[in-house]
Every structure is written in structure tokens, then in C-alpha cells.
Amino acid sequence: MSKAIICSCEDVTADDVRHALAKGYHDVESVKRYTGFGTGICQGKSCLSAVAALVAKEGPLKSPGVLPFTPRPPLYPTELSLFASMPVDEAQAPVGGVPQELGTFPQALRPTTELPQKAKVVIIGGGVMGLALAYNLSRHGETDVVVLERGYLCAGASGRNGGGVRMQWGTASNIELAKRSIDLMKQFARDLGINVWLRQGGYLFLTRTEAVAKRLERNVELHNKHGVPTRIITAGAAREIVPGLTLKGIVSASYNPEDGVMFPWAFLWGYAQHCLKKGIRVETFTNVTGFDISGGQIRKVKTDRGDIACEQVVLAAGAWSPEIAQLAGVKLPNEPHRHEILSTEPLKPFLGPLVSVLDSGLYFSQSMRGEIVGGMGDPHEPAGLNMGSTLRFTARFSQGLTEQLPQVGHVKVLRQWAGCYDVTPDNNPVLGRTPGLDNLLQMSGFVGHGFMMAPAVAERMAAWMTTEQSDELFQRFNLRRFTSGRLEREDMIIG
Secondary structure (H helix, E strand, O other), X not given: OOOOEEEOOOOEEHHHHHHHHHOOOOOHHHHHHHHOOOOOXXXXXXXXXXXXXXXXXXXXXXXXXXXXXXXXXXXXXXXXXXXXXXXXXOOOOOOOOEOOOOOOOOHHHOOOOOOOOEEEEEEEOOOHHHHHHHHXXXXXXXXXXXXXXXXXXXXXXXXXXXXXXXXXXXXXXXXXXXXXXXXXXXOHHHHHOOOOOOEOOOEEEEEOOHHHHHHHHHHHHHHHHOOOOOEEEOHHHHHHHOOOOOOOXXXXXXXXXXXXXXXXXXXXXXXXXXXXXXOOEEEOOOXXXXXXXXXXXXXXXXXXXXXXXXXXXXXXXXXXXXXXXHHOOOOOOOEEEEEEEEEEEEOOOOOOOEEEEOOOOEEEEEOOOOEEEEEEOXXXXXXXXXXXXXXXXXXXXXHHHHHHOHHHOOOEEEEEEEEXXXXXXOOOOEEEEEOOEEEEEEEEOOOOOHHHHHHHHHHHHHHHHXXXXXXXXXHHOOOOHHHHOOOOOOOOOOX
């Protein structure tokens, strides 16, 4: 094996790029994620052209399919303290953002192979929900499945989140789903042969108000009833867990040491690789354009690569689910809302839990690579499929972070990005059958926590689809609840 370094920031070799190509990651965005090239201090300025040349020379994609990855602000590494010094008008809504994400990926990236003409199950959405469902269907013996993804794997919210996984929720349903998901994550490497870097350093929730403090107390009681060891802690105890926290304005805190963080991308790759081994088709860069409907059933899914006749369709496209449902004449109550996030240069390990100030939506953790990864909700963010990054977010986040942890003011931001929450009126998912289209199954509306719920939800949904057993989950969270008023609101949403 050669040691020809192609990305000196992240120690990525030419053979690492060749390995990614051999694993089926042919476009530059996917090679970036699989190898880590371009994610270091120079953000690809010194290695992108060399990697692109190697991809063009040795991979199946040729120009114009070999495209640079999406550049991320800031242009140069910049200290958090500088961003924190910028004025922010909290009364104004965020506007615009860069770079503008493509609505449709270039045709040159589209696979040239033919789609199957029919499949028992077509899953729309190759994020963690869709892939986890396909994986679990295979465990029940069902492999006549096609997964359709509009972009590369990790292009949507599943590849843009902070990787937090927690059991601290406000409803019994979500607590139990999260507990099961984390149990499944612990055995992911054994079951699927890939390390997802799960680190259970806990979640530390902070609050500035008595109203949220009471909510924390109520939820802690619920957690304990379900065997989750969350506890209300004092400011002193919070500072022992995270030395250096100022706890400015904080009136209460809750902590569960069994929550944690993991590496999102590896999670998707593990599910996708297993699906491919089982013969399930995972078709990237494939757009759904419509449906052939008759007799109250979807007969075919139409795509820009041809039609697929099917018995069941699962809509698991996250924030894109409403516009795809509209193609079938179905109106979903979900709305996409942008959430921004950033990552810093790596530091020595110092931060155990993910910390969140619930009132402001601020959260931050330290990744296994040492980066501080964090985001912050914006109460004025309008609904819409906007994945551009703003200077406003970076300033607000830096102010919030350095107020609570001033020791990191000198740390430099390397990159920022955005993804979309898939928001429903009660902050709970849309699952189960669609009224009037019995074979269109819903699997969306997870409001930014789909990543951590996917293993458990997909496990139950695959069992529900392949057996005669009923499951109350798909009644509790079905579409009819929005017309009947039978809503069960989740109140532990960050941001």
C-alpha cells in the first residue's frame, strides 16, 4: 500500500480515495465524506483538485460529472470571539444564506444503469429512515426493495445533523423509542460491521426560566418511570460535569449520563452497505416525478430514470416529504425549517456531555475528532427548504457559546452548514397508512430527531409491514390525528 498523501490536513492518501471509489462512492461529495478529505484546516483548498483528478482518472464518473464539493463558509478559519463581537438584530428574521443548495442535482451524476421495472416496496428517501427501514425489511426476509434518493447518501438532514442521541424526552413514546434506538446503536458495529463512534457522555440540559425548569422536573419523573437515570442537578454539579461553564442566567439543569453523540455518516453507510449486500437497490441521484394511481392504490412510482411498479410505497423523504406527497394529491402538515450548525478546529478532549440551553436552542458537543460541533435555533426562521448558511447564525451561536463557555473564544470555526427540520404541529412524526391511498405509508415529520429515532422506528415499521401484527405506534402517530385533534405534543425539542 502506498502512502501518497493527497490531503495533508486529514492524512488522506491516494489509496484512501481509491478505497472510497471501490466502495461505490464515486462523486466528489461522497468521497469527501467517506475519506474526510477537505474537512481539515484548509477546507479542501490544497487537495480538492488533486482528489477530483484522481476521481476522474480512476472512477466511473467522467467530466462533467466530476464536480467540486459544496464550499462552506467561513472563507478562512475565524475565531469564535470575533463572530461573537458582531451585532445581531434579534427582532429580524434571517434572510438568504450561502451557498445556494441545488434543487436538483446535475444530470451528469445520474446513474446510467436501468431501474428495475417493478419492486414489492419502493422507499422514497435514502436518509437514515429509509435505509434503516430497508435494512430491517431484509431482516424479515423482504429484499425486493428499491430505495430512491434524490442526491448522494448523506445529502439531506441525515448527513447534516450534530449526531446527538438522547433519552430525555417529554412523552413516554419518544422515551421508549430513544432507549431502544441507543441499545441498537451500541450493537451497530457488531451487526453491520462499521464503527459509528457512539460516545455516551450524557446530555446536560440547562434552562433560564422557571417555566422550563418545571418542565424539566416533570420530564425527569417520567424518565425515571421508564428506567432512564435523568436527574435534576445543581449549578455546582453541572460545573463539575463541564468545568468552565459560567451558567450565566441558568436556574436549573437536568443530566442523563447515558445520552451521547455519534458519527452520523457512518450510520448511513452501514445501513446502505448491508442493503446492497442483500440485493436491495439503493438508487442515488434519482428524482421522483409522480405516481400512477388507480383504485385507491399507487401502482407505479414515476422517476426521471423510469417507472417502477410496486405494491407498497414508503414516504421517508424528511423535509421533502410534503412536496412528494403533493404529487400523489396528499397534503401533509409538515413544514421544513432551516437549522444551522458549525464545526470548529479540533481540540484535545475536554467536553463530556452535549450541552443545551433549552430556552435559546443553543447546543454544543465535542466530536470524537475533537471538534466543537453545535447549532442554535432561530425563532424567526421562516418555513422553507433553505439550506444556506448565514453570518447571523454564526454570530448568535458564538455569542451563546462564549457566554456559557468563554474559554473557547479563541477557537476557530472551520465550516458551517444547514439542514432542515421536518416540523409537524405537535412535534411528533407522521407514520402509518395514508387515508385514501392505503399502500402509501408515511415515515416523516421527525422534527430534527429522526436520526436518533430511526433504528427503533424502522425496526417496528418493518415488523408491522411484514407481519399481521398490529402496532399502536402507527395508529398513535397517523395522519388522521391532525383532523381529529388527537394530538400528543412533544416539548423537549432543541431549537
